[in-house]
Amino acid sequence: MKRYLPFAIILGVFLIATGAGIELYRNHDQSFGVLVPTGKLAFGKPGAEPPHMRGPVKAPVALEEFGDFECVPCSVLFPILKKVKADYGDTVSVTFREYPLDQHTHAIDGARAAEAAGLQGHFWEMHDSLYENRLVWLNADNTRAALASLAEKIGLDIDRFKTDLDAVEVTKRLAADRARVDSLELDRTPSVFVNGDRLTTRPITSEILHAAIDGAPLAKSGKFTFSELRS
DSSP states (O other): OGGGHHHHHHHHHHHHHHHHHHHHHHHHHHHTTTEEOOSHHHHSOOOSSSOEEESOTTOSEEEEEEEOTTOHHHHHHHHHHHHHHHHHGGGEEEEEEEOOOTTOTTHHHHHHHHHHHHTTTOHHHHHHHHHHTHHHHHSOSSHHHHHHHHHHHTTOOHHHHHHHTTOHHHHHHHHHHHHHHHHTTOOSSSEEEETTEEEOOSSOOHHHHHHHHHTOBOTTTOSSBHHHHHO
């Protein structure tokens, strides 16, 4: 019996350590585990200026989404992200960056439509309409005519909208956002950052976003999490 005692002790220590490690991982995952700190965001290209942002510029927590209007996961994330923004109000800002994937035939037209609407001060209305009516314009015989129909419904100057689809300003904004994408070495949509840390868990659910926001180190100080600041 005695000869098995050392083995039993070692096994017991291993199990205790493993259990503690699992519990630590669980607690860590609830706040920071879904976020991967990266220094790339600080050194990445700035993207289109001014950015399309919902919420205050100085919000304690800043979300940045790189999205594609043809992308299915992006369309699933759209209502989730919109609801989360409503839940947190002005304590959270959401910035959208254009990342139309090359393999998506109509994604570039969707991005151009959003940016053309932005030139008339209605980016977010078109952004929402593109996702809400995604199958309509994607399956239309004439994509641009379908996009013009969406533009008319949100009250845009249609003639200007049609012209602006290929405007230099739109092309420059798309190029600037793409330069940001490339500098951050992104390879998929949606890609989401929370105060500079990349959200890697997929799929991105409401619960995951809440956990990421509540556990995000504040962008400027890095000393407190958002949830600690509120408590």
